Structures are given as structure tokens and as C-alpha cells.
Amino acid sequence: MSDPFKINGLTCISFSGGRTSAYMLWRVLQSNGGLPDEAKVCFANTGKEEEATLRFVDRCSKEWGVPITWVEYRVGPAFEVVTFESASRNGEPFEAIIQQRGGYLPNKVARYCSSEMKTRTMHRYLKNLGWEDWDTLIGIRADEPRRVSKFRANPRPEYKGEEVHMPLAIEQVSAEQVGEFWDQQSFDLELPNINGKTMHGNCDLCYLKPASQILSLIQEKPERAIWWAAMEQKAEAVADSASRFRLDRPSYAQMAKFAEQQMDMFSDEEGIACFCGD
Numbered sequence: 631m632s633d634p635f636k637i638n639g640l641t642c643i644s645f646s647g648g649r650t651s652a653y654m655l656w657r658v659l660q661s662n663g664g665l666p667d668e669a670k671v672c673f674a675n676t677g678k679e680e681e682a683t684l685r686f687v688d689r690c691s692k693e694w695g696v697p698i699t700w701v702e703y704r705v706g707p708a709f710e711v712v713t714f715e716s717a718s719r720n721g722e723p724f725e726a727i728i729q730q731r732g733g734y735l736p737n738k739v740a741r742y743c744s745s746e747m748k749t750r751t752m753h754r755y756l757k758n759l760g761w762e763d764w765d766t767l768i769g770i771r772a773d774e775p776r777r778v779s780k781f782r783a784n785p786r787p788e789y790k791g792e793e794v795h796m797p798l799a800i801e802q803v804s805a806e807q808v809g810e811f812w813d814q815q816s817f818d819l820e821l822p823n824i825n826g827k828t829m830h831g832n833c834d835l836c837y838l839k840p841a842s843q844i845l846s847l848i849q850e851k852p853e854r855a856i857w858w859a860a861m862e863q864k865a866e867a868v869a870d871s872a873s874r875f876r877l878d879r880p881s882y883a884q885m886a887k888f889a890e891q892q893m894d895m896f897s898d899e900e901g902i903a904c905f906c907g908d
Contacts, residue, residue: 635658650805677720
């Protein structure tokens with residue numbers, strides 16, 4: 631069987647900033663003796679990533695000697711190439727896409743945030759380079775069957791010139807294997823690894839995370855709720871139905887109050903799969 635990490639032609643390696651996609655990048659570097667000229671590693675920053683995630687992306691680049699292009703959504707729609715130092719840290723790209731959508735917040739049904747700030751922003755960057763057809767490698771493991779099935783059923787979900795590949799799923803890589811890899815490295819993502827998952831990962835209080843998890847993250851660091859509560863408050867002027875990221879749970883302002891009172895009002899709700907990656 632051919633090596634799924636071997637680069638053949640123009641290829642975008644989508645780096646989410648998590649341990650899994652970083653491990654995928656490492657496997658690509660091993661299989662190709664470094665990063666081939668026809669490949670680009672892209673990290674799309676939303677402005678709501680944990681600082682530890684930004685440090686990790688920067689560290690992977692420096693430790694492995696691999697260039698990583700940092701891109702951010704800009705109104706237009708457009709993009710901007712940034713660096714670790716200049717990257718947004720206060721949700722600026724996220725707020726920009728909300729404003730571009732008329733103030734309507736993303737939700738469980740219309741999850742435009744990931745597609746606009748990550749997938750399509752990377753596409754704009756690659757098309758600006760003159761790319762028309764390319765492969766994209768994403769860090770989805772074999773133990774994520776729903777996500778694997780989705781992309782296998784439709785490997786060209788956003789743009790017909792892009793074909794999505796999942797080398798980790800092909801190689802039957804699990805979260806346990808990814809964890810074992812990072813246990814042996816000289817550096818790691820400085821966020822807790824709980825049964826192969828990083829609850830702090832991606833946007834810090836992503837509305838797709840279980841409510842109990844969000845409450846725990848707010849209790850750990852109350853200022854995390856400020857931006858999310860502010861976005862919901864601003865959205866109230868648009869329409870009641872658009873003023874919350876989730877209508878099936880309390881607002882972020884309410885959850886911040888629950889956290890302050892050390893209240894746990896949520897059962898073990900299952901999170902919703904987000905395609906931002908790990």
C-alpha cells in the first residue's frame with residue numbers, strides 16, 4: 631500500500647494547532663525528508679485560540695524547521711498572512727465574520743465560523759498563490775468514525791478543485807498513539823490531554839463543546855467568558871433568535887454567573903463534532 635503521507639503534487643497540510651494535526655505534519659516530514667516545495671502548511675487563526683496553541687504552532691515550526699503560514703480571515707471576504715507575534719488574540723477575525731454576516735451568530739445548524747475562518751480563508755490564500763487544484767491533508771484519526779465517514783462521502787465539500795485526504799485514518803492512527811508520540815517528544819502542547827482529547831483546544835469556549843465543559847473552562851479562567859458574552863449581547867440588536875450561539879442552554883453571561891457561584895447545572899452532554907480539527 632502506498633504511503634498516505636507522501637506528497638504528490640500541490641498539497642495543503644491543514645494544521646489546526648492541536649496534537650493530532652501536528653503529529654500528521656511530523657509524519658509528512660518523515661515520509662518526504664522534509665517539506666516538499668509543492669506543499670504548504672497552513673494554520674488559520676480565529677483570534678480565540680488559547681495562547682498555548684499559538685505557542686505550540688510556533689514551536690513546531692522552529693523545532694522541526696518547517697515553514698507554517700498563519701492566515702486570518704478579513705472582511706471582503708479576504709485574508710491576511712500574520713505571524714506568531716502579530717496574530718490576533720482577542721477574537722478579531724471571529725467578530726469580523728459575525729459582522730460580515732449581519733450580526734447573526736453561528737449556531738449548531740449554521741456553523742459558518744469554521745468554514746469561513748479556516749477552510750475558505752486557507753482557500754483564498756492558496757488561490758492567491760495561483761493554485762487551482764490541490765490535495766489537502768487533515769488530521770482526522772481512525773477513532774473519529776463520524777468525521778471520517780463525512781469526508782469519505784464527500785472529499786470535496788467546499789471547493790471542487792480541492793480533494794481532502796485523511797492519512798491518519800488510513801493508517802489507523804488513534805488518540806492513544808498520538809498521545810504516546812508526544813510523551814516521547816522534547817516539547818508538547820501545554821494543554822491537558824484527557825483521554826486523548828484537549829478540552830481547551832480550538833476556540834476556547836466553542837459553542838459546540840458540552841455545556842459542562844464550558845462551565846469548567848470558565849471556572850478555571852473567568853475572563854474566557856467575556857468575549858462570548860459580549861458577542862451575544864451585541865447580537866441582541868439583530869434578532870432574539872440570533873442573539874445566542876445556543877438557544878438550548880443558558881447564555882455565556884449566565885454561565886459565567888453559574889461559574890462564579892460554583893454551580894454545576896449541566897448533565898454529561900455530548901459535544902458536537904467540529905471540523906476545526908485537533
